Amino acid sequence: MLEFPYGPAGFPEKKEGKADLYDYMQNFPKHFQVQFTDLKFHLTVDPELVIAEFKSMGKHRETGNPYNQTYISVVETKDGLRRYRDFWNPLVAIESVGNVNDAVRFSE
Numbered sequence: 046m047l048e049f050p051y052g053p054a055g056f057p058e059k060k061e062g063k064a065d066l067y068d069y070m071q072n073f074p075k076h077f078q079v080q081f082t083d084l085k086f087h088l089t090v091d092p093e094l095v096i097a098e099f100k101s102m103g104k105h106r107e108t109g110n111p112y113n114q115t116y117i118s119v120v121e122t123k124d125g126l127r128r129y130r131d132f133w134n135p136l137v138a139i140e141s142v143g144n145v146n147d148a149v150r151f152s153e
Contacts, residue, residue, distance in 0.1 A: 046128050053135040076142070077112050079103030095120040105141040112141040 047066055048059040060069045079101040087096040101114045114137045121128040 048128070048130045049133075050130060051132055051135055053139055056135070076106055077101075077103055078106055079112060079114075093121060093123045095122060105143075108141065108143050110141045110143070112137065114138070 046059055046061050047069070049056060050058075052058065060066050080103060082100050082102060084097060084099045087098070089096060095118075097116075097118045097120070099116050099118075101112060101116070103112050104110060105112050114133050117132040119130040119132070120126065
């Protein structure tokens with residue numbers, strides 16, 4: 046399960062199942078040209094919990110607007126990848142694509 050706790054209004058709260066995740070993830074590079082940088086992992090007391098920070102530097106392919114985002118990912122790995130919470134700033138996404146409706150369209 047992939048969750049988006051801070052997605053903009055109308056953005057899905059989560060994606061479940063391999064097919065749904067695949068469709069969502071393959072959509073990202075169609076809309077954004079980015080490089081991911083500054084990956085940092087944080088130790089936790091739970092060996093089945095991973096916390097990572099990273100950044101993206103790039104642009105939205107259609108608008109040309111910058112897409113420079115900071116992410117925090119909280120991943121539960123019990124019995125494989127079980128839950129992935131993806132925290133990012135929705136205002137950065139909205140400014141990059143132009144408006145909230147286009148940000149929601151990206152998730153479809």
